[in-house]
Amino acid sequence: MKSLIVSCPRCQKKFNYYDSSFRPFCCEKCRLIDLGQWLNESYTVPVSKLTLEEAQQLEQLINEKNQNDEEDDKLH
Numbered sequence: 001m002k003s004l005i006v007s008c009p010r011c012q013k014k015f016n017y018y019d020s021s022f023r024p025f026c027c028e029k030c031r032l033i034d035l036g037q038w039l040n041e042s043y044t045v046p047v048s049k050l051t052l053e054e055a056q057q058l059e060q061l062i063n064e065k066n067q068n069d070e071e072d073d074k075l076h
């Protein structure tokens, strides 16, 4: 098993790069937070490539994922 310890760009937690399915992030949550920030930034750009409907769908997806992650955390 390969091992490469890196820091998550989102939460700075150290993790094995090869263990994460969400690299360069340590977990799905960090990846989604990053995506969420990108989405928030896109809201402030007057000309957005996303339609409002698409943005809402994406936001809903992020909220659902966050809820799933919170349930995962309880199991750990």
Ligand SMILES: [Zn+2]
Residues within 6 Å of the ligand: 008, 009, 010, 011, 012, 013, 025, 026, 027, 030
């Ligand atoms: Zn992280």
